[in-house]
Amino acid sequence: MREDCFAAAKMRSTTSSPAGMPTSAHDQGLYIRALKTIPNLTVKYGHFLTHTVPMYLATVTPPKRVSVEKTEEKGSDVDKS
Numbered sequence: 566m567r568e569d570c571f572a573a574a575k576m577r578s579t580t581s582s583p584a585g586m587p588t589s590a591h592d593q594g595l596y597i598r599a600l601k602t603i604p605n606l607t608v609k610y611g612h613f614l615t616h617t618v619p620m621y622l623a624t625v626t627p628p629k630r631v632s633v634e635k636t637e638e639k640g641s642d643v644d645k646s
Contacts, residue, residue, distance in 0.1 A: 614639050 615636040621628040
């Protein structure tokens with residue numbers, strides 16, 4: 566059985582370059598530009614929010630509480646059109 570894909574949507578959020586990954590924003594830009602060359606493919610943008618949250622280290626006894634930068638994607642659920 567043959568199935569053809571006539572259109573697709575790739576959900577992406579643009580990124581900045583975090584510490585230790587200095588080329589990630591550039592690399593993502595290249596990837597998105599390449600996706601845009603595909604006929605009938607739509608790139609839809611969401612966004613990330615970063616905030617500091619307290620968490621416990623899992624491998625330390627007694628548990629130690631630390632602050633962690635947590636990044637979550639907001640507003641780009643893949644089930645939405």
